[in-house]
Amino acid sequence: MDYSEVTERISRKFSKSGKEIDRQKVEGKLRRLIDEFGVQPSEAERSVSNELAKEFNIPAAGSSGGTGAGAGGATEQKAIAQAQPGDWVTLEGKVVSLAAPASPAIAQSGIIADESGGIRFVVWAKSNALKMKEGAWYRIESAVVDEYKNIPNLKVHSGTTITEIEKTDPLIPEPSPIRDLRPGIGSVRAKVIQEWEVTHDRMLQSGLLGDETGTVKFVIWKEPGKEKLAVGTVYSVFYAQVDEYNERLSLNITTATIMQEEGDIVTATGGDVEIRGAIVHIAPGSGIIKRCPVPGCNRALSRQNYCPIHEIQPNFVYDLRIKGWLDDGEKTHNILLKRDVVEALTGINLDQAKEIAENNPLGMDEVFLQMRDKVLGRYVACKGREIENRLLVNTCERMHFESGEHAKLLNRAGGAP
Structure with missing residues (x-):
């Protein structure tokens, strides 16, 4: 990045107001924000411009908005919920959780909160900052807020001061819907x-x-x-x-x-969708499968009865599923059918599938082939919930074949009016 170009641009802004900036100092602050703290260049330019505007007691010169103090300047104490990307802030809060650092460059990471809300924080290793303890309250002065995946993050750097404060107020947030x-x-x-x-x-x-x-x-x-x-x-x-x-x-x-918690919740029943179309593909891993019997695991095993977590599991448990694609004529949907849906759609229950797998020369492959023959190309109506671009099917019923609808799809595919 050409820091001299950005420095020149900032200089031109303030020269219009008759102010001369210290170019070396400005470029140093830009490098610090961008290289050390990972602030976006546009935000770094805005932050430095705002600091200079405050120093010269003039409106922000051509900034994109905001009045946050810049690096090394005085920062106003804010409630955590008010902290926005690009701000330099001072705040007080309780460390409600700590996480394992994702990199040797990070000394600590976690979540700090006050009565207004919480924010994720990262303490850089080279900041040599006070090591914080979970459950304790701290005053953090002159930290920078940036953004990661559209989420504000508080960054503690070498210019930040952390002080533990005496506070024992309970902090229990109100759950939101x-x-x-x-x-x-x-x-x-x-x-x-x-x-x-x-x-x-x-x-x-x-x-x-x-x-x-x-x-x-x-x-x-x-x-x-x-x-x-x-x-x-x-x-x-x-x-x-x-x-x-x-x-x-x-x-x-x-x-x-x-x-x-005690008691129960009547969960929302809305959100299910229905997709009608033809099953155009049955993916490997469909049919009868083996699952890990370790309580709480339930992972699908390999053909050698291997679980990626618990290794070889000779006392596996059989299950049924179908993974495939459902084409509604406009879009292809990734679908997953669980055991009861598979049994109802194919007419093959788990006991029958086990008998085929254990007695047929093709074993589990024979179950796959029989189920594929029963459902591939069939028109169905599947109801379920779409999660992570996959329809988790709760019910799947065969549809009556409409030749007129089929002709419409063929005409559309061929470009006919």
């Missing part, structure tokens, strides 16, 4: 509706949480002391990280405070 969650830090009271097969070796559990207003995906990563949530149980989850991907929210509750 799932439908009101936004990217950042959030708290919910919800029931575990489903547990899904994990897709990563480092993942302890993933599934679906629900309350009266909606549902949201959750994930727990493997860390010492972390335990799975029980399906059908209600929990209060405080200070979870709310992430957004492809306009869908998910809760990372690995470092959240989790409390099991």
Whole structure:
């Protein structure tokens, strides 16, 4: 990056007001913000311009808005919920969770909160900052707020001062309805509706949480002391990280405070979708499969009965599933059918599938072939919930073949009017 060009641009802004800047000092601050703290160049330019405007007691010269103080300047104490990317802030809060650093360059990371809300923080190793303890209150002066995946992050650098403060106020956030969650830090009271097969070796559990207003995906990563949530149980989850991907929210509750609650929640029944079309592909891994019998695992095993977590499992458990594609004429949908749906759609139950797998020369492949012949190319109506670009099917019924509709699809495919 050409820092001299940015410095020149800032200089021209202030020369119009008859002010001369210290170019060497300005360029040093730009390098510090961008190279050391990872601030976006545009935000770094804005921050330095705002600091100079405050120093010269003039309106911000050509900045993109905001009045945050710059590096090394005085910073106003703010409530955590008011901290926005590009701000230099001073705040007081309680460290409600700590996470394992993702890089040797990071000394600490976690979540700090006050009565207004929480924010994720990162302490750079080279800052030589005071090491914070979970559950303690701190005053953090002159930290910078940036943004990662549309979520504000508090960065503690060499110019930040951390002081432990004497405060024992309880800090229990009010859970929000799932439908009101936004990217950042959030708290919910919800029931575990489903547990899904994990897709990563480092993942302890993933599934679906629900309350009266909606549902949201959750994930727990493997860390010492972390335990799975029980399906059908209600929990209060405080200070979870709310992430957004492809306009869908998910809760990372690995470092959240989790409390099991009494009672039940009537979860929202809305949100299911129906897709009608033809099953155009049956993916490998469909038919009869073997699952790990270790309580809480349930992973699909390889043909050699190998679990990626618990290794060889001779006392496996059989299950049925179908993974495939459903084409509605405009879009192809990734679908997953669980055992009861597979049995109803194919007419082959688990006991029959086991008998075929154990007595036919082709074994489990024969189950796959028979199920594929029964469903491939068939028109069906599948109902379920779309999660992570996959339809988790709860019911799937065969549709009556409409020759007129078929002709319309063929005409459209051929470009006919």
